[in-house]
Amino acid sequence: MDTTLQKTALITGASKGLGLALATALAQKGWKLLINARNAERLYKVQQELLKYTEVEAISGDVIDEIHLLQFPDRIAKWGGLDLIVNNASSLGMSPQPHLLDYPIEVIHTVFHTNVIAPLSLLQKVKNYLKSNAKIISVSSDAGVEAYAGWGAYGASKAALEHLSHILAVENPQWKVYWVDPGDMRTDMHQAAFPTEDISDRPLPEKSVPGFMELIEGNHPSGRYVSQQLIADLMMVR
Ligand SMILES: NC(=O)c1ccc[n+]([C@@H]2O[C@H](COP(=O)([O-])OP(=O)(O)OC[C@H]3O[C@@H](n4cnc5c(N)ncnc54)[C@H](OP(=O)(O)O)[C@@H]3O)[C@@H](O)[C@H]2O)c1
16 A cells, blocks of 8 residues: 555544444554553554554553653654544543532543543644644534433533534634534443443444544534434435
């Protein structure tokens, strides 16, 4: 492959769930990847698996750790630019989720740091490497729009992530900025959100991937998208 044409992506939280599904889909299409997650062993295994398809760099660490985030630009500097950032790593907060009046404030700090401040901090650190037509995808949730009891910390953080993304889109028309509801997915985070429920009827994260690929490969304007709606629209066109 001509490496000057190779597309490049940074995906946070790519060791399982939706992040892994997206990383796998992009790797299979030959994208060069930089991935992260906290659990180094699991991340390393994912890196080894994806190396079958493409070039993959992995840095383990917590997105709320500024020293960790500062390592990203050095890795990307060698690449000659970044086409895509997927802010996927996220904190649900406590499981089960308490109502707001009983929610420990220190946990709310971590939820907002992980879900809102870290994506912005990462973007600040790598902004000089983003190509002029780069895409920034922040994974949100319907909980960022709907008011579900018990979802106050996580939901409010996703609402903040959505508004922050909207403002980034207005301030940076050279990039496409998407904030995306992936829908319910059978993942560890979903199980933590519904600790007493059998979640085996929820779709696997791979089912959400085509909606994200439509945004990544298409020419949609910046804005809020629902992955399942994008997929339904695609089916109508075919
Ligand atoms: N699952 C759903 O039903 C659902 C619905 C709506 C929206 N979402 C959103 O979809 C995205 C993916 O969620 P998921 O369900 O796929 O979650 P998941 O299966 O729990 O995977 C989360 C990934 O992020 C990593 N991660 C978590 N916290 C991190 C941190 N502080 N720093 C670095 N990496 C971190 C995890 O690895 P480590 O634990 O090793 O760090 C893992 O790779 C999230 O933004 C979530 O809010 C999910």
